[in-house]
Amino acid sequence: MTQIVQRKIVVDDAVPYAKSIFASLGEVDTLPGRDIQREHLLDADALIIRSRTQVNEALLADTAVKFVGSTVVGLDHIDQNYLQDSNIHFYSAQGCNANSVAEFVIHALVLLAEEQGFDLSQKTLGIIGVGHVGSRLEKKAKALGMHCLLNDPPRARQENSNAFSSLEETLQADIISVHTPLTFDGRDKTHLLIGKEQLASLSSEQILVNAARGGIVNENELKNTQLAAKIIDCWENEPNIDQELLQQSFMATPHIAGHSFEAKLAGSTMVYENLCHFWNEKIDNNWQTELPPRPDPIEVVNSDHWQSGLLEVLQKTHLIKNDDAAIRENSDQFERYRRNYPIHREWYIHGVKKTKNQKLNLILETLGFDLLPVL
Numbered sequence: 254m255t256q257i258v259q260r261k262i263v264v265d266d267a268v269p270y271a272k273s274i275f276a277s278l279g280e281v282d283t284l285p286g287r288d289i290q291r292e293h294l295l296d297a298d299a300l301i302i303r304s305r306t307q308v309n310e311a312l313l314a315d316t317a318v319k320f321v322g323s324t325v326v327g328l329d330h331i332d333q334n335y336l337q338d339s340n341i342h343f344y345s346a347q348g349c350n351a352n353s354v355a356e357f358v359i360h361a362l363v364l365l366a367e368e369q370g371f372d373l374s375q376k377t378l379g380i381i382g383v384g385h386v387g388s389r390l391e392k393k394a395k396a397l398g399m400h401c402l403l404n405d406p407p408r409a410r411q412e413n414s415n416a417f418s419s420l421e422e423t424l425q426a427d428i429i430s431v432h433t434p435l436t437f438d439g440r441d442k443t444h445l446l447i448g449k450e451q452l453a454s455l456s457s458e459q460i461l462v463n464a465a466r467g468g469i470v471n472e473n474e475l476k477n478t479q480l481a482a483k484i485i486d487c488w489e490n491e492p493n494i495d496q497e498l499l500q501q502s503f504m505a506t507p508h509i510a511g512h513s514f515e516a517k518l519a520g521s522t523m524v525y526e527n528l529c530h531f532w533n534e535k536i537d538n539n540w541q542t543e544l545p546p547r548p549d550p551i552e553v554v555n556s557d558h559w560q561s562g563l564l565e566v567l568q569k570t571h572l573i574k575n576d577d578a579a580i581r582e583n584s585d586q587f588e589r590y591r592r593n594y595p596i597h598r599e600w601y602i603h604g605v606k607k608t609k610n611q612k613l614n615l616i617l618e619t620l621g622f623d624l625l626p627v628l
C-alpha cells in the first residue's frame with residue numbers, strides 16, 4: 254500500500270485564491286504575512302509569501318520547510334544565502350507585477366499633467382532601473398510621445414550598450430522614476446542612491462516618482478527638496494510613513510503600485526507552477542473558473558484632446574486618487590487598505606470603444622487596451 258504524502262503549505266492570506274490554487278497540493282493554512290512565525294512552520298513543507306514576511310534563519314531553523322515561494326518581486330525581505338546554505342528551494346515570481354507598476358506610474362503622471370496643465374509628450378522621463386518594470390514603463394511613456402533617458406549600470410556593463418545614460422544625466426529629466434531593487438552592498442547598491450547630492454541637483458520644476466522601495470531615496474533630504482511634484486508609493490519604515498512627506502506629495506499611496514488583480518494572480522500562479530514542478534505534481538488550473546468576468550467596455554465622453562481623453566479612460570479603469578485618499582485622511586489605514594485592496598484590472602483586460610480622435614485611439618491600443626469598433 255503506497256503511503257499518500259499529505260503535505261502542508263503555509264500561505265500569506267494576501268495571496269489571492271490561495272486555498273483554491275494550492276489545495277491540489279496539500280493542506281493549506283493561511284495567515285497574515287506579518288503574523289507568520291516559526292511555530293506555524295514546524296511541520297510545513299512549503300511557505301508561500303508576499304513582501305510582509307521576513308524569510309531568514311529565525312523563521313525557518315529546524316522547521317520542515319523545503320520550499321519557499323515569493324509571489325512578489327522584491328527580494329529585500331529574503332535571506333537568500335540562508336536558504337541556499339540550508340538547501341531550501343527558493344522561487345520568486347520575478348516580473349509578475351511589472352505591468353501593474355508601469356500602469357500606475359503612467360496613470361499618476363497623466364493625472365498630474367492634467368491637473369498642472371502640461372503635455373506629457375513634451376516631457377523627458379528618466380528611468381532609473383530598466384528591468385521588468387522600467388522597460389515596460391519606457392514603452393508606455395514612448396506611446397505618449399515622451400523621450401526617455403535610461404539609467405541601469407548593471408545592464409549597461411553587461412550589454413556593453415550606449416543606450417544608457419549616467420545617473421547624473423538621467424536626473425536632468427523633467428520626470429524621474431525609480432525602479433531598482435533596494436540593495437545595501439556591491440558597486441550598484443541602491444540604498445540612498447538618490448541622496449542629498451542628487452536631490453540638490455534637481456530643480457523645482459522636476460517631478461520624482463518612487464514606486465520601487467523606500468530607502469532608495471533619502472526621505473529626510475527629499476522633504477527639504479522643492480519639486481513640482483512628488484509621487485510616492487514606497488516609503489521608508491512602512492507602514493509608519495513620514496507624515497510631512499505624505500502631505501508634501503502630489504500622490505501618496507500605500508505601496509499598491511503592483512497590486513492589480515492580474516499582478517497578484519500572476520504571482521500566485523507562477524509560484525504554484527514552480528511548486529508543482531518541485532514536487533513533480535500535475536498542474537491543476539480548475540480554480541480559474543472562479544475568476545471575475547471582464548469589465549464592461551469603456552466609452553469615452555470627451556476625446557477632443559488625447560491626454561484628457563486618456564485620463565478619462567484610465568480613471569474608468571481605476572480611481573487612483575482613492576489609493577491616495579485612503580492614507581491621506583488616516584495613515585493608520587496603510588496596512589488595512591493594502592490587505593483589502595479593491596480589485597482593479599490591468600488595461601489589456603479593458604475594451605474601449607473607438608473614439609473620433611485617431612491619436613488617442615493609437616495611444617490606447619499601444620498601451621494595451623482592446624480597441625472596439627463602434628457598432
Ligand SMILES: NC(=O)C1=CN([C@@H]2O[C@H](COP(=O)(O)OP(=O)(O)OC[C@H]3O[C@@H](n4cnc5c(N)ncnc54)[C@H](O)[C@@H]3O)[C@@H](O)[C@H]2O)C=CC1
Pocket residue numbers: 326327328347348350351354381382383384385386387404405406407408432433434435441442443446464465466486487508509510511512
Ligand atoms: N511598488 C510596488 O508595488 C512594486 C515595487 N517593486 C520594486 O521595484 C523593483 C524593480 O522591479 P523589477 O523591474 O521587476 O525588477 P528587475 O530586477 O527586473 O529590474 C531592476 C533593474 O534595476 C537595475 N539596477 C540594479 N541596481 C541599479 C542601480 N544602482 N542603478 C540603476 N539600475 C540598477 C537592474 O540591473 C535591473 O535591470 C523591485 O526590486 C521592487 O523592489 C516591484 C514591483 C511592485
Ligand SMILES: O=C(O)C(=O)[C@H](O)COP(=O)(O)O
Pocket residue numbers: 267303304305324325326327328350508509510511512591
Ligand atoms: O513585488 C514587490 O516587490 C512589491 O512591492 C509588491 O507590490 C509587494 O506586495 P505586498 O506583499 O506588499 O502585497
